[in-house]
Amino acid sequence: MTSQDILNLLLIGISQGCAYGLVALGFVLIYKATEIVNFSHGEFMMLGGFVSLPLIAFFGFWPGIICAVLAMAVTGFLLDSLVMRRIIGESQASVFILTVAFGFIFRSFAGMVWGWEAIPFPDFFTGSLNVGGLTMRTNRIAIIVATVVLCVLLYAFFSRTKVGIAMQAASQNQLAAYYMSIPVKTLVSVVWALGAAVAAVAGIFNAPFTQVDTHVGGLGLKALAGAIVGGFGSIPGALLGCILIGVMEPFSDLFFPTLKGVSAYALMLVVLFVRPEGLIAQTFAKKV
Amino acid sequence: MSDVVLEINNLETYYGPIMAIRGVSLKVNQGEIVAVLGANGAGKTTLLKTISGALNSSKGEILLAGRPVQNRDPDWVAAQGVAHVPEGREVFPFLTVYENLMLGAYRRRDAKGIAGDLQMVYEYFPALKERTSQMACYLSGGQQQMLAIGRACMSRPRLMLLDEPSLGLSPVLVKSIFQVIRRLNQEQGITVLLVEQNAVVALQTSQRAYVMEVGGVVMDGASAELAQSEDIREFYLGQKSAGVRGTRRWKKRKTWR
Numbered sequence: 001m002t003s004q005d006i007l008n009l010l011l012i013g014i015s016q017g018c019a020y021g022l023v024a025l026g027f028v029l030i031y032k033a034t035e036i037v038n039f040s041h042g043e044f045m046m047l048g049g050f051v052s053l054p055l056i057a058f059f060g061f062w063p064g065i066i067c068a069v070l071a072m073a074v075t076g077f078l079l080d081s082l083v084m085r086r087i088i089g090e091s092q093a094s095v096f097i098l099t100v101a102f103g104f105i106f107r108s109f110a111g112m113v114w115g116w117e118a119i120p121f122p123d124f125f126t127g128s129l130n131v132g133g134l135t136m137r138t139n140r141i142a143i144i145v146a147t148v149v150l151c152v153l154l155y156a157f158f159s160r161t162k163v164g165i166a167m168q169a170a171s172q173n174q175l176a177a178y179y180m181s182i183p184v185k186t187l188v189s190v191v192w193a194l195g196a197a198v199a200a201v202a203g204i205f206n207a208p209f210t211q212v213d214t215h216v217g218g219l220g221l222k223a224l225a226g227a228i229v230g231g232f233g234s235i236p237g238a239l240l241g242c243i244l245i246g247v248m249e250p251f252s253d254l255f256f257p258t259l260k261g262v263s264a265y266a267l268m269l270v271v272l273f274v275r276p277e278g279l280i281a282q283t284f285a286k287k288v
Numbered sequence: 289m290s291d292v293v294l295e296i297n298n299l300e301t302y303y304g305p306i307m308a309i310r311g312v313s314l315k316v317n318q319g320e321i322v323a324v325l326g327a328n329g330a331g332k333t334t335l336l337k338t339i340s341g342a343l344n345s346s347k348g349e350i351l352l353a354g355r356p357v358q359n360r361d362p363d364w365v366a367a368q369g370v371a372h373v374p375e376g377r378e379v380f381p382f383l384t385v386y387e388n389l390m391l392g393a394y395r396r397r398d399a400k401g402i403a404g405d406l407q408m409v410y411e412y413f414p415a416l417k418e419r420t421s422q423m424a425c426y427l428s429g430g431q432q433q434m435l436a437i438g439r440a441c442m443s444r445p446r447l448m449l450l451d452e453p454s455l456g457l458s459p460v461l462v463k464s465i466f467q468v469i470r471r472l473n474q475e476q477g478i479t480v481l482l483v484e485q486n487a488v489v490a491l492q493t494s495q496r497a498y499v500m501e502v503g504g505v506v507m508d509g510a511s512a513e514l515a516q517s518e519d520i521r522e523f524y525l526g527q528k529s530a531g532v533r534g535t536r537r538w539k540k541r542k543t544w545r
Contacts, residue, residue: 165387166394169380175342176378181366181395181443 007134009250015140017246018147022202023223024230024238025150026195032171032233033191036084036095040103041199042220043110048072048200049212050110053119061122069200076196080189103217111214121207139208146205150198151239167191225268231278240279291318291353293447293479294339299348299358301331301338308334310503311348316447321473321480323490323511325524326500332483333375335500336449339481340372341365353446367395369446375455377432379439381425385416388424388435392442402442408476409438412468430461437465441472450482454489462486466493487524491515499524 027041038044051071056064079102087095125138158164170177170184177184203216210216223242230241245264252263259266271278294316301309308331316322326332337343339350341362350358357365366372371392380388389409393402410417413434419427424435433453440448450469454462466489472478484490491497491511499507499520507514514520 162390162394165383166391169383169387169391172380172382173378175362176374176380177391178342178362179340179366179372179374179378180391180439181363182391183363185361185363 004134008136009254010247011134011136012140013247013250014243015143015246016249017226017243018143019202019206020219020223020226020242020246021239022143022147022150022205023199023220024227024242025147025154025235026198026202027220027223028227028233028235028238029154029191029198030195033167033188034080034084034088036099037224038195039096039099039220039224040101040106040217041195042217042223043103043106044072044076044196044199045203045206045220046212046214046216047075047106047110048196048203049121049207049216050114051200052204052207053114053121053212056122065204068204069197072200073193073197077189077193079196080192081185084192085185085188107214107217114212116214118211118213121204121212123208124205139205143205146201147239150201151235154194154198154235163187163190222264225264228268228278229271231280234278234280237278237280244279292316292351293318293353294481295351295354296339297349297351299335299338299345299350301334301343301345303334303343308503309338309345312500312503312505313348314498314505314508316479316481318479319473319477320496321469321482321494323482323484323494323497324500325484325487325490325497325520327485329502330500331503332500333451334503336372336374336451336481336483339365340370340449342372366443369443370449371440371443371445371447372449373436373440373451373453375451377429377436379424379427379432379435382423384421384423385427385435386420388439389416389442392439394443396443401444405442405444409441412441412472413438429456430458430465433457433461433465434468437468437472441476441478445478448478448480450480450484452483452485454484454486462489469493487520491520491525 023041023045026044027038030036030038048068052065052068055067055071058064059067083098087098123139124142128135128137129141158168166177166182167187167190169180170182170187174184206216206219210219222245226242226245227238228241229244230239231237245267248267249263253260256263292315296312296314299309299312300307312335314322324332324335334343338345338358341357341360341364344359348358349356352368352370357368357370380391383391389406390402393405396402415431416434416438419431424432427435437450437453453465453469457465469480469482470493473480482490482494491514494511497508497511497514498505499514507517507520515525
């Protein structure tokens with residue numbers, strides 16, 4: 001195994017980690033705003049891929065993608081304002097069951113509408129890039145770029161804009177936010193919309209590799225493992241954890257083929273034993 | 289007669305199965321500081337939470353400048369001009385002092401007015417001006433109380449609800465906080481409904497006061513007169529007239545029972 005192979009695996013791992021990170025980003029946002037862990041987030045991602053297919057066929061490639069992201073944002077907004085809002089204050093178990101149930105509903109919906117077979121997705125950028133002797137598919141690089149851009153945008157939104165700061169306030173002290181006349185309920189729905197939109201981006205950018213498939217939602221579980229490794233409730237932590245898992249996977253697949261598919265969860269288990277609060281604890285970096 | 293900012297008629301609120309407010313009526317006029325006194329569990333905080341919409345009432349009405357506001361969402365009530373400074377400060381811990389203050393002006397659109405009010409708050413609380421970019425969780429208790437009051441001022445409220453501003457503060461700080469409350473009232477014309485256990489300061493600061501016990505108003509009147517009343521002096525100000533001492537104290541019945 002040459003050093004070039006290692007670098008190649010590393011880059012693939014980083015881009016895969018970014019894909020997990022995009023999913024994790026969405027549900028950490030929702031978790032921070034509502035303390036609800038959205039187990040249907042992987043299905044949001046899957047739905048984003050499916051919804052983009054007819055939209056791309058109708059509007060063309062980029063406009064179609066933008067429309068798909070917007071459509072998922074609306075779905076997220078409605079899901080909160082019509083359903084999730086009513087379950088606030090119920091036991092964690094009910095909330096868990098509800099979000100899992102929505103995962104099933106979304107998956108069945110996609111299967112009934114678009115069929116259960118995987119559908120190939122058009123490449124974003126055909127070809128590959130050659131950097132210093134390293135060849136990499138441009139699609140892979142696109143995921144990394146998308147993750148970085150989204151993180152910068154979200155960071156700017158939460159730290160610079162009035163609404164973003166109000167969202168932080170609502171997550172830090174909900175009642176006090178109400179007293180400031182901040183429309184907390186609406187803002188929480190907007191966070192759901194943001195989370196769903198980010199999930200849709202993840203689903204679309206992943207689609208060239210995974211194809212559009214009803215089972216893509218399983219990726220959400222990997223992202224969950226990544227978020228737990230990094231420290232649930234901290235966005236930098238979640239990204240770090242996901243990239244860690246992404247980088248680890250190709251190597252463990254190579255060296256321990258028997259662990260294929262479970263290495264992410266094995267790492268999660270180890271972290272939960274050794275450092276249950278995650279690599280970057282929430283209390284250390286509680287900024288949305 | 290002066291304008292009535294807040295009028296409460298026969299308000300009843302349940303806190304779970306417990307009836308915490310049992311038919312309270314009170315009135316706050318424009319430009320007044322009105323105090324609500326009472327011991328732990330008398331229902332003072334519940335009263336304020338019901339006014340600001342954090343709790344729903346089961347009976348009675350709350351009129352803000354003549355319009356009913358009961359049983360609405362707290363963000364709506366706040367947008368009508370009620371600024372609630374909750375018990376225990378409740379600042380946003382991981383936001384800066386500046387961000388905390390600007391959130392007070394969340395519904396306002398007049399950039400100039402907001403900038404002016406920010407300067408005003410900094411004038412009243414110079415300690416905040418030195419710490420604009422510091423996270424609120426690193427402020428001392430007194431500074432957090434100043435921040436909470438300043439944040440409420442930023443909304444240009446019609447009515448400010450102050451819940452136990454003296455909680456956990458040293459006597460010197462209590463004095464200076466109440467001085468600012470009085471100045472805000474006199475110089476900025478902010479109307480205040482003040483809930484306080486520290487009856488001495490509350491009666492000095494307010495023009496009128498209500499005394500609450502087990503969920504109801506048992507006494508009301510001008511603060512200066514209440515401060516002279518026998519029962520208030522004994523049970524809230526801790527001053528006993530000669531002869532009523534020791535064992536006999538607990539036998540004495542309050543006149544309103």
